[in-house]
Amino acid sequence: MQLSGKDILDISSLSMDEINLILDTAERMKEINQRPVKKVPPLKGKTIVLFFHEPSTRTKLSFDIAAKRLSADSISMAASSSSMVKGETLLDTAKTLEAMNPDIIVIRHSSSGAPHFIAKHLKASVINGGDGMHAHPTQALLDMMSVRQKKGRLDGLKIAVIGDIAHSRVARSNIEGFTKMGSEVVVAGPPTMIPIGIESMGARVAYSTDEAVKGADVVMMLRIQKERQGDFLFPSEREYAREFGLNPKRLEKAAPDAIVMHPGPMNRGVEISSDIADCGRSVILEQVSNGVALRMALFLLLSGGVKNVDED
Amino acid sequence: MLTKISGGHVIDPGYINARMDIWIKDGSIFEVCEEGKGTLESSSPDRIINAAGKIVVPGLIDMHVHLREPGHEYKETIETGLKAAVAGGFTAVCCMPNTKPVNDNAQITSFILEKARQAGLAKVYPVAAISLGLKGDSLAEYAELKTAGAIAVSDDGMPVSSGRLMRNAMEYASCFGLLTIAHCEDHELACNGCMNEGSVSTRLGLRGIPNISESIMVMRDIELSDLTGVPVHIAHVSARESVNAIREGKKRGIKVTAETAPHYFTLTDEAVGNYDTNAKMNPPLRTETDRLAVIKGLEDGTLDIIATDHAPHSVLEKELEFDKAANGICGLETSLGLSMKLVHDGIIGMESLVRLMSTRPAEILGKDNHLKPGNNADIAIIDPDAEWKVDSSKFQGKSKNTPFNGWDLKGRAVMTIVDGRIVFEL
Numbered sequence: 001m002q003l004s005g006k007d008i009l010d011i012s013s014l015s016m017d018e019i020n021l022i023l024d025t026a027e028r029m030k031e032i033n034q035r036p037v038k039k040v041p042p043l044k045g046k047t048i049v050l051f052f053h054e055p056s057t058r059t060k061l062s063f064d065i066a067a068k069r070l071s072a073d074s075i076s077m078a079a080s081s082s083s084m085v086k087g088e089t090l091l092d093t094a095k096t097l098e099a100m101n102p103d104i105i106v107i108r109h110s111s112s113g114a115p116h117f118i119a120k121h122l123k124a125s126v127i128n129g130g131d132g133m134h135a136h137p138t139q140a141l142l143d144m145m146s147v148r149q150k151k152g153r154l155d156g157l158k159i160a161v162i163g164d165i166a167h168s169r170v171a172r173s174n175i176e177g178f179t180k181m182g183s184e185v186v187v188a189g190p191p192t193m194i195p196i197g198i199e200s201m202g203a204r205v206a207y208s209t210d211e212a213v214k215g216a217d218v219v220m221m222l223r224i225q226k227e228r229q230g231d232f233l234f235p236s237e238r239e240y241a242r243e244f245g246l247n248p249k250r251l252e253k254a255a256p257d258a259i260v261m262h263p264g265p266m267n268r269g270v271e272i273s274s275d276i277a278d279c280g281r282s283v284i285l286e287q288v289s290n291g292v293a294l295r296m297a298l299f300l301l302l303s304g305g306v307k308n309v310d311e312d
Numbered sequence: 313m314l315t316k317i318s319g320g321h322v323i324d325p326g327y328i329n330a331r332m333d334i335w336i337k338d339g340s341i342f343e344v345c346e347e348g349k350g351t352l353e354s355s356s357p358d359r360i361i362n363a364a365g366k367i368v369v370p371g372l373i374d375m376h377v378h379l380r381e382p383g384h385e386y387k388e389t390i391e392t393g394l395k396a397a398v399a400g401g402f403t404a405v406c407c408m409p410n411t412k413p414v415n416d417n418a419q420i421t422s423f424i425l426e427k428a429r430q431a432g433l434a435k436v437y438p439v440a441a442i443s444l445g446l447k448g449d450s451l452a453e454y455a456e457l458k459t460a461g462a463i464a465v466s467d468d469g470m471p472v473s474s475g476r477l478m479r480n481a482m483e484y485a486s487c488f489g490l491l492t493i494a495h496c497e498d499h500e501l502a503c504n505g506c507m508n509e510g511s512v513s514t515r516l517g518l519r520g521i522p523n524i525s526e527s528i529m530v531m532r533d534i535e536l537s538d539l540t541g542v543p544v545h546i547a548h549v550s551a552r553e554s555v556n557a558i559r560e561g562k563k564r565g566i567k568v569t570a571e572t573a574p575h576y577f578t579l580t581d582e583a584v585g586n587y588d589t590n591a592k593m594n595p596p597l598r599t600e601t602d603r604l605a606v607i608k609g610l611e612d613g614t615l616d617i618i619a620t621d622h623a624p625h626s627v628l629e630k631e632l633e634f635d636k637a638a639n640g641i642c643g644l645e646t647s648l649g650l651s652m653k654l655v656h657d658g659i660i661g662m663e664s665l666v667r668l669m670s671t672r673p674a675e676i677l678g679k680d681n682h683l684k685p686g687n688n689a690d691i692a693i694i695d696p697d698a699e700w701k702v703d704s705s706k707f708q709g710k711s712k713n714t715p716f717n718g719w720d721l722k723g724r725a726v727m728t729i730v731d732g733r734i735v736f737e738l
Contacts, residue, residue, distance in 0.1 A: 091631050111633030112517035113587030132635070134517025169517055196520065197511025 003301050007119045007126040010135040011176040019181060023145050025297035026290065032069060033292055043072035043303055046103040050076045051093075052129070053109040058264060058288070059129055059139075063106050066295035072103075090114060094121045104302055107131070112169075125302040133167050139263055140173035142294040144181065146287050147218055150259050155182030158255075160212040161203075162188045162244060163222025163271055164233065166195040170263045171222060175203045188212035189244060192233040209244045216254045220261040221246050221271045237270045247273040251281075259283050313338055313358050315732060319347055320363025320693060324370055324683045325667040334368060336689040339732035344683050361734075363693050366726060369666045370681045371403025371434075371690035373673040374644065375493075375571055376468070376547055376619035379405075379436070381427060382420065383412025388624040388710045390424060394433035396622070396644040396709035398736035401725030403690035404435040405622075405644075406677070408468040409446065416441035416452040418460035425461045433735045434728075435690070437463040437677060439493060442481045446470040451481060458488040463677055466493035468547060469594075471529060473499060479536050486542040491677065493545045496529035496554070497595070506635045508581040508596040516584065518634060523602065526595050527553035534561040534568050543567035545676060548621050550576045550595040552605030559614040569676050570609075571619040573643060574650035575715070577606045583715055589630045589637035590715040593623070610668060611660055616676060618668045620647045624711030642714050645707055650716065652696065652723030662696065693727040700724055 001021050005013060014022070032040055048067045052060050060076065067074035088096075090109075094117075097105060104125045107115045112132030119126040130136040148154050159178045165171045165187045175185050179202035187198060188206040198205060206212040213219055224240060234240045246260065260272075260282045268274045277284060315336040322332040328344060335342040335350050335357070343350050374397065380388035388396075390407075397405050407424060409415035415424065421438045428436035440462035441452045446469070454465065465485050472478045472494070482492045502525040507513050509520025530546055534557060537544040549555060549572045561568045575593065580600050583591040591597060609615035623640025630637050651669060654660045660668075670692075674681040681690055702719045704712040728736035 089628075089631070090633055109633070111635045113634045116586050117633060132517050133519075166514075172515070172517060195514040196509055197514045200511035201515055 002304070006302070008137055008298055008302070009115050009119060009126065009128045011137050011140050011173045011180065016180060019141070019144065019177065022141055022294070022297055022301065023148060025301060026145050026294040029293040029296040032296070033289070038069050039071060040069065041071045043067070043070040043299060046072040046303060047101070048072045048074045048104045048106065048299065049097060049102045050074055051097070051105055051107045052076070052078050053107065053114070054130070056108050056130070059108065062288070062291040063129065063295050066292050066299060069292070070296055070299055072299065090117060091121060094118045098122050098124070104299060127298060127302070130169055132169065133172070134169050135173045136169040137173050138291070138295055138298065139170050140177040142287055142291045143174055143220070143261060143263070144177050145290045145294055146261065146283050147259070149286070149290070150283060151217060154178065157183040157217040158215055159183050159185045159218045159220065160188065160216040161185060161220045161222065162209050162212055162246065164193040164224060164228070165189055165198060165222070166193050167225065167228070168222050172201065174220065175201050179203070186212045186216070190234055209246070209250060210253060213250055214253045216258055218259055218261060219246060219251065219254055222263070223265060224267055224271050226267070241270050245271050245273065246276050248275060251276060261287060263287070313732065314352065314355065315359045315361065316357040317361045317363050317368055317691070317693070320366045320368035322368045322683065323663055323666050325663050325671050327682055327684070329663055334683060334691070336732045339689055341683055341685055341687050341689050343685055361693070361727065365695070367662065367694040367696055369692050369694060370670045370674070370683055371692050371728065371730065372401045372648065372669045373677070373681065374402050374405045374620050374622065374647070375617060375673045375677065376573070377405045377407055377622035377644065378410065378624065378640070379407040379424070380624060381411065382423060386710070387626050390427040390436065391431040391433070392708065392710045393622070393624070393644070394428065394431045394436070396642070396707060397434040398728040398730070399708045399725070400644040400646070401648050401692035401694060401728055402434050402644060403692065403728060403730045404437060406437045406439050406463060408439050408466060409441040410469045414441050414445050415439070416444050416446070418453070418456040421457055421460035421462050434730060439464045439466050439468070441465065442467040442472060442492070443477060448472055448474055448477060451477070451484060454485050454488045454490055458490055462490060464491035464493050464545070466495060466547065468493065468495045471495050471497035471499055475532060475536065478533065479540060482536060482542040482544060483540050486540070489678070491543060491545055493547050494529070494533045495547050496526050496533060498525045498528050501525035501528065505596070506592060507584055508598050510581060510599055512581045512584060516587065521596050523551035523553050523598065526551045527557055530554040531557045534558070534566055537568055538564070538566045541567070543569065546570040548573050548576070548595060548619065549606065549609070549615060550598050550602060552602045555605045555609040555614055559609070562614065569616045570614070571617045572606050572610065572615045573619055573621045574647050575641060575643070577603055577610065577654070578650050579603070579715060587634040588715065589632065589634055590641060590713055592634060592637050592639055593621070593641055594639040607654070607659060610654065616668070617673045618647065618651050619673070620644055624709055625713050626711055630713050640713070642704070642707060642709055642711055644709065646702055646714060646716050646721070648694065649700070649702070649721030649724050652721070655696070656722055689729055689732040691729040692725050694723065695726045696723045698722065698724050698726065
């Protein structure tokens with residue numbers, strides 16, 4: 001089986017079978033990352049451009065490592081060093097990139113829909129590395145991978161996603177992903193952070209963390225963007241931590257074997273208490289490890305399969 | 313010069329709805345009479361226009377267009393805008409002041425009128441700025457603007473945040489007979505949004521603009537009209553709450569009039585699809601409930617007229633990330649075809665449509681464009697059953713931004729006559 005489209009732009013355009021294929025492939029990539037020599041040749045001669053129009057360290061690093069472990073040539077391009085600071089439009093940047101014949105472009109952009117725009121104009125495969133408040137499909141896929149590892153399945157679970165849902169692309173992609181795979185997703189946060197119509201994406205809304213966490217198999221906390229305090233979303237970090245943050249007492253309400261997730265970077269003491277972040281139920285660092293394997297899987301699948309890796 | 317428009321179905325709301333001949337002499341209407349029974353019947357006209365099977369109406373008037381000149385001639389010039397206008401059946405348009413420089417002084421108003429005169433197509437009624445530079449700080453010089461030819465004032469595109477400035481503008485404009493046109497938007501509530509706030513914006517991760525960012529200002533301006541006794545015209549109504557507020561205002565006897573645009577009764581926010589910037593406008597496309605409320609408003613007279621908010625943009629402003637793209641669509645050449653759908657669907661009658669697009673805008677602007685002797689011969693001839701496909705590459709205007717490209721429409725203008733001259737013929 002192969003992926004049907006040339007791009008990975010969001011979760012909604014992937015079928016259940018495609019998601020399973022991606023997760024299965026990622027599982028096989030994990031082993032490569034454990035080897036003493038962490039490099040295989042299947043993407044030798046392929047060019048992958050990492051076009052990060054918005055600052056990001058961890059996601060970019062994760063894509064970069066994934067590319068290099070498959071022997072692709074990965075080239076980073078940041079907005080600050082590109083001609084976009086000289087006034088070049090995204091369309092011109094896309095056309096310039098196209099002229100250089102890359103095979104895959106990973107784009108992170110502050111505008112929702114920018115990867116769709118780029119993909120429309122390029123022959124290369126485009127992977128959305130996070131666009132505005134819209135989607136972060138690779139994060140959702142690695143989250144699904146992490147949950148499947150711990151729970152052995154993705155269906156029939158209760159997933160609580162807590163925090164600033166309105167501004168979170170991670171939340172949107174996870175809602176689409178987990179509900180597609182048969183889980184129930186409950187989102188929670190203060191009403192100022194719950195966008196209108198989120199139910200239409202398949203999520204149930206709770207305005208209390210306690211209610212959302214109750215009986216949850218997975219508790220996923222989202223980062224509070226401190227710069228948003230000027231947007232009147234919440235009065236103070238102190239009040240947020242007390243009312244909506246995850247602490248040991250609150251986690252007790254979850255299923256006994258519930259796991260704790262966070263896409264990072266974390267504000268310790270705000271959305272998540274430090275002891276929870278470091279406890280045995282936290283899979284936060286495994287999410288990071290899985291991220292590399294998952295992105296390797298996507299590179300491989302978009303380049304036409306996994307055959308070469310198995311032969312290596 | 314004597315022209316006879318022969319055998320068309322003449323619709324002039326409230327006056328005529330019958331098969332008639334129209335005689336035009338030296339640019340003015342000489343007579344509207346029963347077929348073949350005109351007083352000049354024995355004379356031989358210089359030109360006979362056969363309008364059999366067509367509808368002949370007072371020229372359409374678009375109260376809300378952007379002609380982009382001066383300043384943005386690469387998007388549209390006054391001449392190309394007017395070519396688009398006459399191709400849509402319009403014999404007059406009101407052009408908004410957000411040019412560069414802004415039409416906040418007599419020189420710009422005069423420049424626009426001179427360019428329009430040179431183009432010799434549709435008539436132009438310039439709308440001047442409410443505030444200098446559209447900045448919302450101080451009033452423009454209305455007396456001089458009126459003398460130069462301005463017909464109304466509006467800070468269209470730049471909502472007047474200050475209630476005090478808006479009140480004073482309305483009061484001051486009224487003493488020069490200038491209509492105040494309100495672009496109703498609470499900037500704070502709109503909060504840099506780029507489409508309607510709702511499940512679609514949530515799914516696409518785009519910042520939403522709530523309905524009340526419009527309606528709250530509609531309510532304010534209705535109250536200001538009540539306070540001052542001065543008429544106010546509400547531009548491009550998109551939200552159901554605004555329709556309700558205007559309906560209530562009219563019931564209270566307040567002198568409020570309002571317009572909507574074809575896209576608000578034809579499309580919903582679903583048209584944004586996968587970030588199609590051709591569906592980006594301000595106010596944004598709303599939900600189905602709003603669309604139906606706008607249609608209801610047109611049906612019951614709450615919304616007085618159909619305008620287009622014709623907003624040409626080049627690919628430079630549209631081939632961009634959605635949140636960075638410019639607002640607006642080209643409207644002049646599709647307005648009639650889209651509005652005719654209301655007639656073909658049996659929602660309103662043809663006479664109502666003519667009122668919405670022709671005679672009522674004239675009334676609001678203080679003009680008389682009825683088909684009666686002595687009036688200028690500004691006339692549109694419409695083929696109500698002409699089936700055609702929208703092809704933006706064939707637009708007469710310079711820009712091609714429309715969400716309706718490829719749509720099949722029924723009904724269009726086949727001839728437009730201004731001051732007795734044929735300025736467009738299909």
